[in-house]
Amino acid sequence: MPSNLRRITGGVNAAHGFSSATTACGIKRTGPLRSDLSLVASDTPAAAAGVFTTNLVKAAPVLLSRRHLENGKASAVVLNSGNANACTGEPGMRAAEVMANAAALALDVPVDEVLICSTGRIGVQLPLPKILPGIETAAWSLQATPAAATNAAKSIMTSDSVPKQSAYEVSVGKQRFRIGGMAKGAGMISPNMATMLCVITTDAAVSPAFLKKSLGEVVGKTFNCITVDGDCSTNDTVIVLANASSDVAIKSAVDKKAFQDALHSVCADLSRAIVADGEGTSRVIELTVKGARSASDAHLIARAIANSQLVKCAWAGGDPNWGRILDAAGYAGAPFDPDKVEITYDGLKAAEKGMGCQDAKGESRLRKIAAKKEFSVVVDLHGGKGEARLLTTDLTEDYVRLNLTEFSL
Amino acid sequence: MPSNLRRITGGVNAAHGFSSATTACGIKRTGPLRSDLSLVASDTPAAAAGVFTTNLVKAAPVLLSRRHLENGKASAVVLNSGNANACTGEPGMRAAEVMANAAALALDVPVDEVLICSTGRIGVQLPLPKILPGIETAAWSLQATPAAATNAAKSIMTSDSVPKQSAYEVSVGKQRFRIGGMAKGAGMISPNMATMLCVITTDAAVSPAFLKKSLGEVVGKTFNCITVDGDCSTNDTVIVLANASSDVAIKSAVDKKAFQDALHSVCADLSRAIVADGEGTSRVIELTVKGARSASDAHLIARAIANSQLVKCAWAGGDPNWGRILDAAGYAGAPFDPDKVEITYDGLKAAEKGMGCQDAKGESRLRKIAAKKEFSVVVDLHGGKGEARLLTTDLTEDYVRLNLTEFSL
Numbered sequence: 001m002p003s004n005l006r007r008i009t010g011g012v013n014a015a016h017g018f019s020s021a022t023t024a025c026g027i028k029r030t031g032p033l034r035s036d037l038s039l040v041a042s043d044t045p046a047a048a049a050g051v052f053t054t055n056l057v058k059a060a061p062v063l064l065s066r067r068h069l070e071n072g073k074a075s076a077v078v079l080n081s082g083n084a085n086a087c088t089g090e091p092g093m094r095a096a097e098v099m100a101n102a103a104a105l106a107l108d109v110p111v112d113e114v115l116i117c118s119t120g121r122i123g124v125q126l127p128l129p130k131i132l133p134g135i136e137t138a139a140w141s142l143q144a145t146p147a148a149a150t151n152a153a154k155s156i157m158t159s160d161s162v163p164k165q166s167a168y169e170v171s172v173g174k175q176r177f178r179i180g181g182m183a184k185g186a187g188m189i190s191p192n193m194a195t196m197l198c199v200i201t202t203d204a205a206v207s208p209a210f211l212k213k214s215l216g217e218v219v220g221k222t223f224n225c226i227t228v229d230g231d232c233s234t235n236d237t238v239i240v241l242a243n244a245s246s247d248v249a250i251k252s253a254v255d256k257k258a259f260q261d262a263l264h265s266v267c268a269d270l271s272r273a274i275v276a277d278g279e280g281t282s283r284v285i286e287l288t289v290k291g292a293r294s295a296s297d298a299h300l301i302a303r304a305i306a307n308s309q310l311v312k313c314a315w316a317g318g319d320p321n322w323g324r325i326l327d328a329a330g331y332a333g334a335p336f337d338p339d340k341v342e343i344t345y346d347g348l349k350a351a352e353k354g355m356g357c358q359d360a361k362g363e364s365r366l367r368k369i370a371a372k373k374e375f376s377v378v379v380d381l382h383g384g385k386g387e388a389r390l391l392t393t394d395l396t397e398d399y400v401r402l403n404l405t406e407f408s409l
Numbered sequence: 410m411p412s413n414l415r416r417i418t419g420g421v422n423a424a425h426g427f428s429s430a431t432t433a434c435g436i437k438r439t440g441p442l443r444s445d446l447s448l449v450a451s452d453t454p455a456a457a458a459g460v461f462t463t464n465l466v467k468a469a470p471v472l473l474s475r476r477h478l479e480n481g482k483a484s485a486v487v488l489n490s491g492n493a494n495a496c497t498g499e500p501g502m503r504a505a506e507v508m509a510n511a512a513a514l515a516l517d518v519p520v521d522e523v524l525i526c527s528t529g530r531i532g533v534q535l536p537l538p539k540i541l542p543g544i545e546t547a548a549w550s551l552q553a554t555p556a557a558a559t560n561a562a563k564s565i566m567t568s569d570s571v572p573k574q575s576a577y578e579v580s581v582g583k584q585r586f587r588i589g590g591m592a593k594g595a596g597m598i599s600p601n602m603a604t605m606l607c608v609i610t611t612d613a614a615v616s617p618a619f620l621k622k623s624l625g626e627v628v629g630k631t632f633n634c635i636t637v638d639g640d641c642s643t644n645d646t647v648i649v650l651a652n653a654s655s656d657v658a659i660k661s662a663v664d665k666k667a668f669q670d671a672l673h674s675v676c677a678d679l680s681r682a683i684v685a686d687g688e689g690t691s692r693v694i695e696l697t698v699k700g701a702r703s704a705s706d707a708h709l710i711a712r713a714i715a716n717s718q719l720v721k722c723a724w725a726g727g728d729p730n731w732g733r734i735l736d737a738a739g740y741a742g743a744p745f746d747p748d749k750v751e752i753t754y755d756g757l758k759a760a761e762k763g764m765g766c767q768d769a770k771g772e773s774r775l776r777k778i779a780a781k782k783e784f785s786v787v788v789d790l791h792g793g794k795g796e797a798r799l800l801t802t803d804l805t806e807d808y809v810r811l812n813l814t815e816f817s818l
């Protein structure tokens with residue numbers, strides 16, 4: 001971590017001039033009434049950028065937020081859990097617009113400065129009569145406290161087991177700015193985003209163009225490099241708001257580097273938290289594929305390995321099964337020479353030249369590594385300079401049990 | 410089924426002039442001594458063809474059998490379970506050659522008329538001192554009986570729970586020929602083959618060229634249209650031997666059609682048996698994607714759906730979750746209009762125009778369908794004439810449990 005970055009506690013309210021509030025509208029269909037709507041607001045219109053799901057099937061709030069971001073600014077984000085407002089057609093689109101209107105009226109901001117994020121069950125219309133009073137209530141109860149930020153991070157949880165927040169204070173010369181955020185996501189996590197939502201706020205003054213460019217680059221290296229189950233959702237959204245409250249203007253190359261480092265740190269923290277909270281998972285694996293002909297080949301192979309049911313089951317069993325890894329690499333669709341492949345677990349060679357290379361003692365050491373909560377796997381194809389890195393998980397019986405039905409969301 | 414086809418009992422010995430034998434060599438590392446080597450032999454050199462894995466990582470027996478099939482004929486197939494002889498480098502290639510040599514000597518046939526199939530754990534050298542006497546023993550005990558064929562079908566099982574055989578008698582004018590076969594496979598099953606082996610024998614007289622063409626076409630419609638877990642193995646092999654014992658020469662267009670129908674029936678039976686025996690699976694789903702821009706688009710989308718962990722988990726839970734199906738279609742990489750999609754379960758609409766279309770009563774009927782052992786799902790994109798069909802399964806906790814480690818194979 002660069003020395004001008006300091007980790008601080010907090011989330012969306014860590015930066016100055018942001019506040020949040022949550023309410024329980026009863027959107028989640030079962031169980032006790034839980035907080036399911038949150039509002040994040042900036043005291044002043046903020047520069048804003050977003051990255052959205054690449055799924056052809058895009059939820060209404062994704063379409064609306066993308067449109068509202070065309071002006072490069074935003075004042076508030078409304079987030080609901082329990083219902084994704086995806087595959088809901090024209091009525092769904094109208095519902096997202098009505099939500100934005102309600103927030104705009106309550107906060108007295110233009111409607112195209114309101115962004116909407118939804119997560120939860122697909123294909124069910126939003127219960128607007130429950131949601132609209134909730135937005136009104138939230139707008140009246142905005143608070144700039146860490147507790148309010150944590151409540152917002154909890155409010156967007158669906159199958160998540162813990163709230164996910166990260167924040168940093170950044171020194172730029174003699175000045176300081178802050179950046180922080182929250183995210184949710186545990187299943188349907190895949191490269192190119194997932195059933196994940198993320199809102200990041202900063203009090204730095206950043207141009208919309210630089211904000212958009214920076215977010216795209218950072219998401220490519222963080223949220224787009226994680227996979228739990230290979231499913232890419234209809235609702236994935238990462239939003240960043242920069243409201244200039246700190247008076248730190250990001251203009252020089254040094255300042256730009258500092259801002260991007262800080263944005264990267266927040267996104268890296270939150271994406272790692274998502275993988276670590278992967279539904280039913282028991283291990284986090286840092287998978288690196290190197291020596292490919294190109295970076296895109298390396299990505300193809302890394303994704304085939306990280307999304308292979310058999311590889312993931314072996315990891316769940318603590319089995320350092322390099323054969324399944326090599327098999328998955330072989331059907332990825334990118335060329336390499338199987339007889340040159342080297343596979344290591346935490347630096348210990350499991351295979352070289354495409355063959356196993358450990359005696360019983362070495363295999364026992366490999367099994368100890370594969371039984372850990374976290375370990376690294378490096379697949380070196382020895383065929384070029386292409387490299388890719390993914391954070392991924394195992395596939396457990398618990399994952400299946402949790403996903404047998406969505407009726408509980 | 411065409412009227413000139415009659416299903417009969419039997420497998421690789423159903424056709425005249427074929428025999429088989431099995432032995433227990435102790436290749437499987439754990440448990441009681443089980444039959445793990447089998448030999449299928451033709452009384453006379455047979456026309457032969459094969460289809461092999463598309464995985465870049467190909468097991469030694471695949472490379473050897475492909476080479477030995479260049480002459481278009483074969484007299485015997487040696488199959489072992491418990492060890493895939495994959496990722497075993499030069500020593501593995503030599504081991505496959507030594508196995509072929511041993512069988513050629515014992516049967517007094519040219520070595521390039523012997524094909525080898527291996528299945529089991531990847532990355533472990535074959536125990537040749539155990540296997541060679543086994544081949545010798547098997548060559549001495551060849552029998553042309555149905556019982557011997559069933560024993561061979563059992564001998565190649567790894568995680569399979571039942572032996573898989575199919576056979577037909579085919580009327581061509583006043584003559585008759587027979588065709589039969591056996592297969593193994595339950596995990597690592599995917600389009601473009603899997604950890605599956607299949608040997609088919611027929612006493613028709615077929616030219617090597619027509620045999621190769623027919624096998625390629627039939628495999629494309631049967632074994633390449635099934636998926637259990639989306640993993641494509643290093644060892645997948647389908648071999649067909651035609652020894653002309655029946656004196657029925659396949660030459661006219663009518664005879665060729667009859668032969669292809671029969672070959673298709675055997676392959677369709679065996680591929681369906683593989684899906685039905687999918688590791689830990691509880692349901693078989695016949696998935697059709699239609700209305701795509703092209704057949705290849707339809708295939709891309711069908712595979713994304715059939716290999717989606719979340720879709721498969723929902724099926725395991727008896728949840729007719731059309732939202733997850735639409736989501737998976739959306740990230741398949743083939744264009745379509747989400748607002749036109751119609752999804753049906755056994756003919757009952759779950760979604761139309763990209764949205765749910767059932768009330769509580771209809772949803773309850775959908776749930777009853779999704780709780781069955783077998784049902785069909787049709788995804789109509791209403792955007793063209795491209796169509797694809799896959800047989801697939803659900804993803805259960807048992808699948809994960811069975812694949813936590815391979816040490817038990």
